[in-house]
Amino acid sequence: GILLRMPQITMGAGQVLFHRFYYTKSFKEYDVRNIAMSALFLSAKVEETPKKTRDIVNVFYHILQKRDGIANPDPIDTSKQRYWTMKDDLIRCERMILRSLGFMVYVDLPHKYVLNFMTILGGSAELAQQSWGYINDSLRCTVSVRFKPEQIACAAIFMASRMLHITLPEGDQPWWELFECTYAEIEEISWEISSLYTREPAVFIDINQISVASPSTNMTSPMALSPSQSASSLPPNGSAVDHNGKEGHDPNKTPPPTASSTEATSSSSSRSRSRHHDHHRNRDDKERDRSRDRNEDRDRDKHRDRDEDRSRDDKRHRDKHRDDDRRR
Secondary structure (H helix, E strand, O other): OOOOOOHHHHHHHHHHHHHHHHOOOOOOOOHHHHHHHHHHHHHHHHOOOOOOOHHHHHHHHHHHHHHOOOOOOOOOOOOHHHHHHHHHHHHHHHHHHHHHHHHOOOOOOOOHHHHHHHHHHHHHHHHHHHHHHHHHHHOOHHHHHHHHHHHHHHHHHHHHHHHHHOOOOOOOOHHHHOOOOOOHHHEEEEEHHHHHHHHHOOOOOOHOOOOOOOOOOOOHHHHHHHHHHHHHHHOOOEEEEEEOOOEEOOOOOOOOOHHHHHHHHHHHHHHHHHHHHHHHHHHHHHHHHHHHHHHHHHHHHHHHHHHHHHHHHHHHHHHHHHHHHOOO
């Protein structure tokens, strides 16, 4: 947003749309980079500060190069396939956000409430500035989709007054009750914002590239024991010996498989294979849908460009005939 010279309201609205989308969707199913790019593109339209798709793609490509450690990133080449892929992802994810939110993209940010509350409480400019900073930080977590903007504004003023050691009226009728907010809500929001300052910096992790490790056990492998230890631990038949010298059942020994357990194992393995095939089938279907959407968008762009070229040619011919008529 800063590189695109967007207003702060536009950037805040994009963050809220981002949180709204992922409040019901999975990070593994939808690429966070494409959704972030589309949320900012959509918020620019909502707040009537639109930006070109080329500019959005170019800025995000610049950020990706910076994240990869490139000191002097180059602008994206619009003639390369990478540009068209990112543009297709931008438009496709914008439609997904709109469908997911039911086209309800209005965002009411708490910034304006802080200024009004400061006027009513007679707060100083320093208190208002500190509260404004806490509100900006609150957009990094999910409080914007869990609480009303008035409640977030009250929590920001509460945290700022504690930080600056400014006393606000908290007698029989605390100041936050004037704005229809409770102390429990302020406490929960303040805790959520304060936890941001103790977290590690956010790092992008490609979840699809993570392999699931097999669960480890704390049991000692028989191969790790010496021959004397393995021979002294259990009798030859594998049963345990109690203190009276009688052989008993070893609780650590796995019983022989029965017919029912074999059937259950085979049924479980077949279900696992079925789920594995379904997962791959669903992934293939999603890839086909994405490819179809890209092709449709590309064909739509081609038809639009063709229509624009045809209209320009018609206008050129009309102008030419009008000039010829004038000369006659």
